[in-house]
Amino acid sequence: MMKLGRLNHIGVATPSLEKSIAYYRDVMGATKIHEPFDLPAQGVKVCFVDTPGEGGTAGTQIELIEPFDESSPITAFIAKNPAGGQHHMCYEVPDILEAKAWFEAKGARVLGEPRIGAHGTPIFFVHPKDMNGVLTEIMETPKEAH
Ligand SMILES: CC[C@H](C(=O)O)C(=O)SCCNC(=O)CCNC(=O)[C@H](O)C(C)(C)COP(=O)(O)OP(=O)(O)OC[C@H]1O[C@@H](n2cnc3c(N)ncnc32)[C@H](O)[C@@H]1OP(=O)(O)O
């Protein structure tokens, strides 16, 4: 049985990181907005916004993602949702290969091989049609978090 880990982030696609950063800062009152960065290998520009956890623990994050270029995997999503929107959910697991085997054994479509994601650890995606309509990212928990 795979053991589901914490919700690491909620991916929110946007046509403009700049506008979305201003929204989380000025409307949502986010106190910690990380430095945006490019992730061309995954076809996105990224900005993490922290949401507070309980009693000083780390909460989850909003992962703002903008297409890096026309070939981005989120270009089609933005074309369908010009204002952007909730794109994926990312959960942590202790062992990415064990998790990949788990989902494949369940008959779910794992999209590609594990690759390094925005937190610098291996990730993969499971097709939304096999996950109750939710594009699901699985991420190996960063070692320092163990
Ligand atoms: C990895 C870096 C970073 C990190 O956190 O580390 C990120 O998270 S980057 C996030 C961007 N990267 C990805 O999303 C990679 C995985 N995604 C894909 O491979 C595609 O987006 C895919 C296969 C999920 C969808 O492909 P496409 O956009 O071409 O759309 P389709 O017409 O093929 O979609 C088929 C079917 O799925 C529905 N769909 C599409 N996207 C989503 C979504 N985000 N959530 C829920 N459902 C989605 C789409 O509506 C189609 O449904 P249908 O009923 O057939 O119309």
Ligand SMILES: [Co+2]
């Ligand atoms: Co993500």
